[in-house]
Amino acid sequence: MEILVCVKRVPDSAENEIEMNSEGNDIERDDLVYSVNEWDNYAVEEAIQIVDKVGGTVTVVTVGDEDCDEILRREMAMGAEKGLLLNDDAFAGSDCKGIATILKGAVQKGNYDLVLTGAQADEGAGAVGGMLAAMLDLPYASLVNKIELGEGKLTIGREIEGGNREMNEITLPCVLSIQTGINEPRYVGIRGIRKVSGVEIPELSAADMGIDAASVGEAGAGVKKVDYFVPEKGEGAEMLEGSTDEIIAKLIEILKANGGL
Amino acid sequence: MFQISKENLMIQKTAREFARKELAELAAHRDAHHEFPGSSLKKMGDMGLMGMLVSETYGGSEIGPVGYALALSEIAYGCASTAVVMSVHNSICCGSIQSFGTDAQKDEFLRPMAQGTCIGAFALTEPEAGSDPQSLSCSAVKEGEHYIINGTKRFITTGKHAGVIILIARTGNNEPGRGLSAFLITHDLPGFSVGRMEDKMGQCASDTTDLLFSDCRVPASRLLGHEGQGFEIAMSGLDDGRIGIAALSLGLGMAALDQSVSYAKQRRQFGKQIAEFQGLRWMLADMDMDVDAARLMVLNAAALKQAGKHCRAQASKAKCYASEMAQRVTGQAIQIHGGYGYIKEYPVERFYRDARITTIYEGTNQIQRIIIANELLKDKKKK
Ligand SMILES: Cc1cc2nc3c(=O)[nH]c(=O)nc-3n(C[C@H](O)[C@H](O)[C@H](O)COP(=O)(O)OP(=O)(O)OC[C@H]3O[C@@H](n4cnc5c(N)ncnc54)[C@H](O)[C@@H]3O)c2cc1C
Ligand SMILES: Cc1cc2nc3c(=O)[nH]c(=O)nc-3n(C[C@H](O)[C@H](O)[C@H](O)COP(=O)(O)OP(=O)(O)OC[C@H]3O[C@@H](n4cnc5c(N)ncnc54)[C@H](O)[C@@H]3O)c2cc1C
Numbered sequence: 335m336e337i338l339v340c341v342k343r344v345p346d347s348a349e350n351e352i353e354m355n356s357e358g359n360d361i362e363r364d365d366l367v368y369s370v371n372e373w374d375n376y377a378v379e380e381a382i383q384i385v386d387k388v389g390g391t392v393t394v395v396t397v398g399d400e401d402c403d404e405i406l407r408r409e410m411a412m413g414a415e416k417g418l419l420l421n422d423d424a425f426a427g428s429d430c431k432g433i434a435t436i437l438k439g440a441v442q443k444g445n446y447d448l449v450l451t452g453a454q455a456d457e458g459a460g461a462v463g464g465m466l467a468a469m470l471d472l473p474y475a476s477l478v479n480k481i482e483l484g485e486g487k488l489t490i491g492r493e494i495e496g497g498n499r500e501m502n503e504i505t506l507p508c509v510l511s512i513q514t515g516i517n518e519p520r521y522v523g524i525r526g527i528r529k530v531s532g533v534e535i536p537e538l539s540a541a542d543m544g545i546d547a548a549s550v551g552e553a554g555a556g557v558k559k560v561d562y563f564v565p566e567k568g569e570g571a572e573m574l575e576g577s578t579d580e581i582i583a584k585l586i587e588i589l590k591a592n593g594g595l
Numbered sequence: 596m597f598q599i600s601k602e603n604l605m606i607q608k609t610a611r612e613f614a615r616k617e618l619a620e621l622a623a624h625r626d627a628h629h630e631f632p633g634s635s636l637k638k639m640g641d642m643g644l645m646g647m648l649v650s651e652t653y654g655g656s657e658i659g660p661v662g663y664a665l666a667l668s669e670i671a672y673g674c675a676s677t678a679v680v681m682s683v684h685n686s687i688c689c690g691s692i693q694s695f696g697t698d699a700q701k702d703e704f705l706r707p708m709a710q711g712t713c714i715g716a717f718a719l720t721e722p723e724a725g726s727d728p729q730s731l732s733c734s735a736v737k738e739g740e741h742y743i744i745n746g747t748k749r750f751i752t753t754g755k756h757a758g759v760i761i762l763i764a765r766t767g768n769n770e771p772g773r774g775l776s777a778f779l780i781t782h783d784l785p786g787f788s789v790g791r792m793e794d795k796m797g798q799c800a801s802d803t804t805d806l807l808f809s810d811c812r813v814p815a816s817r818l819l820g821h822e823g824q825g826f827e828i829a830m831s832g833l834d835d836g837r838i839g840i841a842a843l844s845l846g847l848g849m850a851a852l853d854q855s856v857s858y859a860k861q862r863r864q865f866g867k868q869i870a871e872f873q874g875l876r877w878m879l880a881d882m883d884m885d886v887d888a889a890r891l892m893v894l895n896a897a898a899l900k901q902a903g904k905h906c907r908a909q910a911s912k913a914k915c916y917a918s919e920m921a922q923r924v925t926g927q928a929i930q931i932h933g934g935y936g937y938i939k940e941y942p943v944e945r946f947y948r949d950a951r952i953t954t955i956y957e958g959t960n961q962i963q964r965i966i967i968a969n970e971l972l973k974d975k976k977k978k
Contacts, residue, residue, distance in 0.1 A: 348615065349615075369612075521609060523641060523642040523643045524606055524642060524644065524662075528602065528658070577940055580940075
């Protein structure tokens with residue numbers, strides 16, 4: 335099975351204290367530590383496990399600049415065979431539709447049976463996968479937390495509100511957005527790192543993929559971020575602070591005091 | 596900035612991810628229950644972290660001292676007990692077998708060690724021989740195709756859980772550097788047993804034990820190197836061992852600093868963040884400088900070692916400085932946490948206990964200063 339996994343480089347919330355910048359229109363990006371988007375890591379692990387079972391190749395792709403090389407390399411060290419960097423000045427400032435348009439260009443350059451994205455990333459609300467599927471005219475399922483392989487089709491589990499799960503059959507080729515918890519992503523090993531540290535990662539530009547530069551990037555963005563802020567604390571909400579144990583103890587006290595326990 | 600290769604940065608990052616996601620979560624529980632981090636060490640083996648200095652021929656990842664020091668610091672950031680097992684295993688045990696083992700010994704021991712399925716321990720110290728290993732009395736007497744070993748080893752890291760123990764015992768007279776030999780000991784040998792487990796101040800998830808030899812019969816094929824080479828073997832792993840303990844100390848300092856910064860921003864007294872008080876800001880600045888200085892000394896020693904240069908003094912300086920830094924910085928971290936720093940619910944209490952041993956094992960800092968001074972005066976004489 336030929337699998338393409340779309341991955342994104344995002345600020346690592348485990349390693350950074352995310353703060354507003356002085357202009358108040360974005361987070362402070364100086365000195366941020368970046369990592370691969372958590373959901374994408376599950377998608378790559380799932381792809382590797384599928385290929386381990388039935389053969390094929392896993393390719394990881396990202397839209398970004400040279401700095402994104404590190405996350406492609408990381409996912410390759412984990413076990414993805416190929417990497418692909420979609421890099422063009424024209425791509426900067428793309429909205430979700432722009433990103434999906436660029437990814438579509440990459441999908442059409444290859445011959446993939448399955449395209450995976452993460453369920454969501456640091457911005458947006460999981461829009462890219464669905465848009466990409468629609469643009470490619472492929473079947474799509476979101477929030478997938480189980481994949482069973484079949485002949486020309488997959489059986490997939492989806493997470494439903496309230497903790498329920500539904501199972502679906504989906505024909506290949508298709509696009510899936512992957513939910514965390516579908517597997518336990520492996521840690522990157524040193525042997526993998528050594529294998530990929532010197533590998534050339536191919537790049538594709540807008541022209542390489544036949545993408546009209548005006549349809550992507552800032553020029554093509556129909557959605558623009560106009561403000562970014564931490565909401566004021568509302569009335570009636572109390573934020574409990576302290577260690578987890580302290581918070582639990584306080585919560586129990588409050589519940590007791592209000593007759594909840 | 597000290598130039599670190601892309602490859603080593605990736606290794607640092609993967610070790611960091613593992614240490615923060617897995618080890619840091621489990622460290623407090625393992626410390627409190629004196630629970631050996633076996634399941635984590637297994638994963639570290641899969642990641643290649645247990646054969647970092649072993650050649651690829653024997654399944655190691657052969658990454659060299661710089662990548663090793665970076666990874667070890669990250670592991671110590673999450674759990675110093677796990678880091679000391681990793682350090683003894685990689686620096687001393689894998690190193691000695693790689694340099695002095697026969698092909699058969701490497702196949703039997705080094706291969707599984709590089710995968711982390713067999714963990715190494717190193718037994719030099721005795722009740723009456725600590726800083727002065729030349730005076731050790733554990734004896735090995737040749738009898739046909741066996742050596743008969745008698746004596747007691749003390750304070751052996753991973754003594755209980757190790758798959759193989761490198762034992763240094765006396766085979767000859769007290770002639771300096773000649774009378775000692777090294778043996779590969781496994782738990783199945785008759786006459787060998789693990790004695791008491793020490794109840795320690797820190798690094799409690801790592802077992803520290805006595806090893807008891809009572810007419811223990813060891814096949815001659817388990818002699819590592821040749822007879823009389825024991826002291827040389829024991830000393831050969833010292834540079835890497837000291838870089839290892841220096842890196843471990845660095846990781847503790849880094850962790851204590853990070854905890855302190857985030858606590859100082861979050862805690863409020865007198866109507867402001869305590870991070871706004873100059874008294875604490877200066878303390879944080881000192882801690883940051885201290886950690887950075889140690890980091891540069893560790894990387895310097897590791898880079899010299901990697902380049903194949905003489906690094907005896909640099910390794911000792913890094914070990915000595917970084918371990919004393921770890922003590923200072925973990926102590927300051929407790930101070931910044933106020934009363935909460937003294938309570939086990941906050942990790943800085945454990946960091947402080949874990950840091951205390953680093954000035955003692957792998958050669959006390961007094962011994963390190965003797966080495967540094969010897970190297971210094973030796974160099975001076977030449978001029
Ligand atoms: C947790 C832990 C783990 C350990 N792991 C191992 C292990 O895996 N393998 C192993 O073989 N050993 C291990 N050790 C032993 C450790 O290496 C020794 O404790 C250390 O070398 C010091 O020896 P000692 O305790 O006998 O102290 P001593 O040698 O008795 O020293 C006592 C004091 O005298 C000072 N001193 C000694 N000689 C001199 C001198 N010439 N000049 C100035 N001062 C001097 C020392 O610095 C120290 O302050 C471990 C110890 C501990 C506590
Ligand atoms: C074992 C133990 C027993 C105790 N027993 C008692 C008891 O019997 N009765 C009781 O009432 N309390 C008791 N305490 C509480 C103890 O007195 C407090 O922990 C101590 O006063 C520090 O307060 P804190 O922990 O809130 O730290 P904080 O006040 O939050 O201090 C945190 C850090 O900020 C620094 N800091 C704070 N303000 C400033 C400033 N203006 N300028 C510069 N630096 C500043 C502090 O020096 C410290 O380094 C006990 C605590 C412990 C751990």
